[in-house]
Amino acid sequence: MGRKQKQKERQKQSTKELMGIDEITDYSLKTPYGELVYFIIRPTNISVLSESSVSARIYAHMTVLKGIAEIEMLCLNSKENFDDNKQYLKRRMDTEQNPVIRKLLQQDSTNLDRMQVQMATAREFLIIIRLKNEKESDVFPYLSRIEKSLKDQGFTTRRADNLDIKRLLGVYYEQNVTTERYEDYDGERWVVLGDV
Structure with missing residues (x-):
């Protein structure tokens, strides 16, 4: 197949096909390399724990890792980056002649700093289980264990559902942490069913 033909075929692919996703189910992400089930772990702020408590958390983590052979881990940075906005505000402050506008720009910059500090710990930790050739009747008891x-x-954890998986993909692929609901199809929110 020639290069132009490959490019045409690629342009016909859906976003899921380009990302190597067969299907997003209610509890997993199906790929050609197995079905991925995600467990979302709520992070612990270890900076406020004693040394013995941190050691206990490390030991608990090690116990989980030793007990589940198929485990994979992922950490997502779920915070927005305001660096470009802050640089823009700084350039505007440097060129602005009006002191009132300059003061407003400074307040905007301070507000962005404050927001970034609040979001600094917005990380998500995920345990991923890759299912391969498991019988459907065995999957849910296995995941429950x-x-x-x-x-x-x-660990404070829960299994990711369909909406969680879409959000995780949005954060992973485009650092999109602001979308509240992800669509299955582009423009889905604009379709009105029953409207003829």
């Missing part, structure tokens, strides 16, 4: 194991070790 993993979730119980995580909770028994003191």
Whole structure:
């Protein structure tokens, strides 16, 4: 197949096909390399814990890792980056003649700094289980055992659902942390059913 033909074929592919996704189910992401199930772990602020508590958390994490052979991990940075906006405001302040406008620009910059500090700990930790050739009847008991194991070790966790998976993909691929609802199809929110 020639280069132009390959490019035409690629342009016909959907976004999911380009990303290597077969399907997003209610509890997983199906790919040609297996079905991925995500467990979202709420992070612990270890900066306020004692040294013994941090050691206990590390040991609990190690116990989980040793107990589940198929485990993969992912950390997403779910915070927005305001650096470009802050640079723009700085340039505007440097060129602005009106002191009132300059003061407003400074307040905007301070507000962006404050927002960035508040979001500095907005990380998401994920445990990923790759299912391969498991019988459908065995999947949910297996996932429940993993979730119980995580909770028994003191982790606050839950299995990601369809909307969580779409949000995780949005954060991973485009650092989109502001969209509230992801569509299955582009423009889906504008379709009015029953309207003829």
